[in-house]
Amino acid sequence: MNTADRMKSVQPSPTVALGNKVAEMKAAGEDIISFTVGEPDFDTPANIREAAKKALDDGWTHYAPSSGLPKFREVIAASERENGIPCDASNIIVAPTKHTLYMTCTALLNPGDEVIIQDPAWVSYEPCTLINGAKPVFVDSSKTELHFTPESIAEAITPKTKMIIVNTPSNPTGVVMTEAELKGIADLAIDHDLIILADEIYQKILYEGEHHSIASFDGMFERTVTINGLSKAYAMTGWRSGWLISPSHLFGEISKVQQHSITCIPPFIQIAGIEALTNTSAEVSKMREQFRARRDLMHSLINALPNWTCSKPEGAFYLFPKFESDMNSMQVAEKLLTEAKVAVTPGSAFGASVDDHLRFSYAASEEVIREGIRRVGTVGL
Ligand SMILES: Cc1ncc(COP(=O)(O)O)c(C=O)c1O
Known part of the structure; x- marks a missing residue:
C-alpha cells in the first residue's frame, strides 16, 4: 500500500531514537551516563502535582x-x-x-x-x-x-x-x-x-x-x-x-x-x-540556579579537556562543544557510547554545518556531570 509521498522526506526523530537506545542499554544493565535528555531531571513541584490531584477529585475529567x-x-x-x-x-x-x-x-x-x-x-x-x-x-x-x-x-x-x-x-x-x-x-x-x-x-x-x-x-x-x-x-x-x-x-x-x-x-x-x-516562581528560580551551577561546572570540565572547546551559553540547559578530530559527530558520539558509556547527541542531528559539535544536556546531577566528563576525557579523538 502506498503511503503519503510527503512523508518520504521526513526522518524519524534522531533524539527520540537515541533516547530509546540509551534506555535499552540501561535496561540491559549497562552503566550509561546520559547527557542526551531534553528534559529537567527535577520532579514537578509539589504544589502543581497537588493541584492536579485535587482537580481530578473535583471532577475536571x-x-x-x-x-x-x-x-x-x-x-x-x-x-x-x-x-x-x-x-x-x-x-x-x-x-x-x-x-x-x-x-x-x-x-x-x-x-x-x-x-x-x-x-x-x-x-x-x-x-x-x-x-x-x-x-x-x-x-x-x-x-x-x-x-x-x-x-x-x-x-x-x-x-x-x-x-x-x-x-x-x-x-x-x-x-x-x-x-x-x-x-x-x-x-x-x-x-x-x-x-x-x-x-x-x-x-x-x-x-x-x-x-x-x-x-x-x-x-x-x-x-x-x-x-x-x-x-x-x-x-x-x-x-x-x-x-x-x-x-x-x-x-x-x-x-x-x-x-x-x-x-x-x-x-x-x-x-x-x-x-x-x-x-511556582520561587521553585522555577531554584531550578534555574541549579542549572546555572551545572552549566558552569560542565563548561569548565569540558574546556579543560584537550581537543574540546565550549562557549558558555546564556540559556536553556545544553552545552554545544566543538571537538577536533577526523571523525564526524555521529562517529564521536558512537565512540563515547561504546568506550566510555556516555551518551550525547551528535551535532549532525541539528544541522549539516555543525558536524564537529556534540550536544551535552546538563539536566543531570553535579556528581553525574563530573563522572561523565571524566569518562569523555578518557576517549581518544
Ligand atoms: C526548542 C523546543 N521547542 C519545543 C519543544 C517541545 O516541547 P514539548 O515537549 O513541551 O512539546 C522542545 C522540546 O524539546 C524544544 O526543545
Missing part, C-alpha cells in the same frame, strides 16, 4: 473548551504580557508545545512555501515543515558564533519565503538572541510580508542577559505566532502542556487544526497549569 479553559488562557495571556506581547485570552490556544508548532505549520503553510530555519536548530522544525509540504531553507550559523543573524537570513529570502522560525534561548546551542538581531529579523518580516514563528519554550531558563519576544516589537504581533509551554521551566515535560499566541486574523485557521486533531488538553492538567503559572 471531561472535555475542556478546545482552545483551553478560560482561566488558564487568562493567566497565560497575563504572563505573556509581561514579555511585552500585547495579547489577551482570546489569542491563546492551549496545547502541547510541539503540537502548537504542528498546528501553526499546518494552518499557515502551502506546498512550495519556503521556511527559513537556523542551522543548527531543534530537530522538529524541519520535519514539521516537510510534513506540511513546505520547503525548509537552512541558514548556516556556524560562522557567526551560532547566532542567527538578520544579514544571513536576508540572503536566504526568496519570493517563496513564507515564514522564519526563531528560537531563543536555543536548543541545541543555548544561545540567546540579542534585541538587535530580533529587531533586524522583524524588519525583514515586515519588508517581505513574512510570518515569524517564535519558539520561546526556554524563556525562563535564562542565566544572563534579557529575553526579548519578537511579537512585542512594533508591527510584529500581527505577523508572529509565539509558542511557549510548561515543560522545561516547570519540570513538566510529561504533562504535555503549552500554548501558542496568535493574532486574531490567523487564530481561526489554527484553531481548526486543534478542533479536528487533539480537541483539547485534559482540564485537570490545565488547572495544574494555572497553579504553575501563579504560584
Whole structure:
C-alpha cells in the first residue's frame, strides 16, 4: 500500500531514537551516563502535582473548551504580557508545545512555501515543515558564533519565503538572541510580508542577559505566532502542556487544526497549569540556579579537556562543544557510547554545518556531570 509521498522526506526523530537506545542499554544493565535528555531531571513541584490531584477529585475529567479553559488562557495571556506581547485570552490556544508548532505549520503553510530555519536548530522544525509540504531553507550559523543573524537570513529570502522560525534561548546551542538581531529579523518580516514563528519554550531558563519576544516589537504581533509551554521551566515535560499566541486574523485557521486533531488538553492538567503559572516562581528560580551551577561546572570540565572547546551559553540547559578530530559527530558520539558509556547527541542531528559539535544536556546531577566528563576525557579523538 502506498503511503503519503510527503512523508518520504521526513526522518524519524534522531533524539527520540537515541533516547530509546540509551534506555535499552540501561535496561540491559549497562552503566550509561546520559547527557542526551531534553528534559529537567527535577520532579514537578509539589504544589502543581497537588493541584492536579485535587482537580481530578473535583471532577475536571471531561472535555475542556478546545482552545483551553478560560482561566488558564487568562493567566497565560497575563504572563505573556509581561514579555511585552500585547495579547489577551482570546489569542491563546492551549496545547502541547510541539503540537502548537504542528498546528501553526499546518494552518499557515502551502506546498512550495519556503521556511527559513537556523542551522543548527531543534530537530522538529524541519520535519514539521516537510510534513506540511513546505520547503525548509537552512541558514548556516556556524560562522557567526551560532547566532542567527538578520544579514544571513536576508540572503536566504526568496519570493517563496513564507515564514522564519526563531528560537531563543536555543536548543541545541543555548544561545540567546540579542534585541538587535530580533529587531533586524522583524524588519525583514515586515519588508517581505513574512510570518515569524517564535519558539520561546526556554524563556525562563535564562542565566544572563534579557529575553526579548519578537511579537512585542512594533508591527510584529500581527505577523508572529509565539509558542511557549510548561515543560522545561516547570519540570513538566510529561504533562504535555503549552500554548501558542496568535493574532486574531490567523487564530481561526489554527484553531481548526486543534478542533479536528487533539480537541483539547485534559482540564485537570490545565488547572495544574494555572497553579504553575501563579504560584511556582520561587521553585522555577531554584531550578534555574541549579542549572546555572551545572552549566558552569560542565563548561569548565569540558574546556579543560584537550581537543574540546565550549562557549558558555546564556540559556536553556545544553552545552554545544566543538571537538577536533577526523571523525564526524555521529562517529564521536558512537565512540563515547561504546568506550566510555556516555551518551550525547551528535551535532549532525541539528544541522549539516555543525558536524564537529556534540550536544551535552546538563539536566543531570553535579556528581553525574563530573563522572561523565571524566569518562569523555578518557576517549581518544
Ligand atoms: C526548542 C523546543 N521547542 C519545543 C519543544 C517541545 O516541547 P514539548 O515537549 O513541551 O512539546 C522542545 C522540546 O524539546 C524544544 O526543545
